[in-house]
Amino acid sequence: MDFSSKLLENAVYEVSQLPGIGKRTALRLVLHLLKQPEQRTENLSSSLVSLRSKIQFCQNCHNISDTNMCEICANPKRDDALVCVVEDIRDVMAIENTGQFRGKYHVLGGKISPMEGIGPQNLKIGSLVEKVKKGVIKELIFALSSTMEGDTTNFYIFRQIEGLEVKTSTIARGIAVGDELEYADEVTLGRSIVNRVPFEGSLRQD
Numbered sequence: 001m002d003f004s005s006k007l008l009e010n011a012v013y014e015v016s017q018l019p020g021i022g023k024r025t026a027l028r029l030v031l032h033l034l035k036q037p038e039q040r041t042e043n044l045s046s047s048l049v050s051l052r053s054k055i056q057f058c059q060n061c062h063n064i065s066d067t068n069m070c071e072i073c074a075n076p077k078r079d080d081a082l083v084c085v086v087e088d089i090r091d092v093m094a095i096e097n098t099g100q101f102r103g104k105y106h107v108l109g110g111k112i113s114p115m116e117g118i119g120p121q122n123l124k125i126g127s128l129v130e131k132v133k134k135g136v137i138k139e140l141i142f143a144l145s146s147t148m149e150g151d152t153t154n155f156y157i158f159r160q161i162e163g164l165e166v167k168t169s170t171i172a173r174g175i176a177v178g179d180e181l182e183y184a185d186e187v188t189l190g191r192s193i194v195n196r197v198p199f200e201g202s203l204r205q206d
């Protein structure tokens with residue numbers, strides 16, 4: 001792509017670094033911004049800058065938050081003894097939308113994936129095991145998507161806490177194998193949390 005303007009080229013390059021955005025789409029978006037009032041671009045850039053500089057991670061569940069304790073963890077009406085293990089904030093949002101879960105979350109920040117070079121040490125697994133050891137958690141619900149990476153992660157955590165005083169369950173699979181949680185409809189996802197099954201039982205496969 002030949003640009004008549006270095007400023008335009010730089011902006012297009014930065015936008016094209018976003019996932020799923022090619023050079024052509026980036027150019028279209030940048031030209032769109034140029035046609036909009038200047039304030040629009042200022043709002044966009046300042047919201048991104050303050051997102052990056054001010055965002056925090058909840059010290060208890062590692063969810064993205066504006067404060068060092070997220071609203072869910074800070075809510076005394078939520079059950080400390082029931083913890084749902086999820087990959088990231090999108091899963092928390094999907095489960096919250098069902099209105100079926102009154103416990104708390106533990107956000108791992110990803111799934112074990114040797115292909116992508118993500119090992120257990122790259123995820124928030126140690127702090128989960130520590131929380132279980134403290135004895136406050138009575139039940140852990142594994143709610144990772146049922147992909148190979150999700151199953152591997154569930155099993156790894158299960159082995160770390162095996163023998164400790166905690167019940168483990170996994171969300172009922174109304175959700176087809178390979179589906180990501182955030183795409184499951186609210187009714188299906190809500191039901192799969194209510195009808196969760198013991199984790200050990202879910203390991204047996206015919």
Ligand SMILES: [Zn+2]
Pocket residue numbers: 058059060061062063069070071072073074
């Ligand atoms: Zn939290």
